[in-house]
Amino acid sequence: MKKITKRKTLILLSIGMFVIAASQIFSQYFVLPDFAKGSFIGIGIGLVLMSLILGNFKTVRN
Numbered sequence: 001m002k003k004i005t006k007r008k009t010l011i012l013l014s015i016g017m018f019v020i021a022a023s024q025i026f027s028q029y030f031v032l033p034d035f036a037k038g039s040f041i042g043i044g045i046g047l048v049l050m051s052l053i054l055g056n057f058k059t060v061r062n
Contacts, residue, residue, distance in 0.1 A: 002054070009055030016047030 004012075023040035026032060 003056045004054050006056050009051045012047050012051035013055075016044045016051065018044075019047065020044035 020041055023032075023037060023044065026040075027037050
């Protein structure tokens with residue numbers, strides 16, 4: 001698998017967390033079907049996992 005840069009990893013991570021949080025907020029105020037709730041949460045979890053698996057989190061050691 002191809003590693004992605006740390007900046008792109010952090011962007012994917014933050015977008016994934018935002019999608020999960022937004023789906024929870026929208027479902028609190030609006031009636032969403034179960035398919036929509038599950039899709040949004042699934043997309044958010046997928047983005048978070050992809051950023052954690054493909055991310056380049058190695059630190060530089062002297």
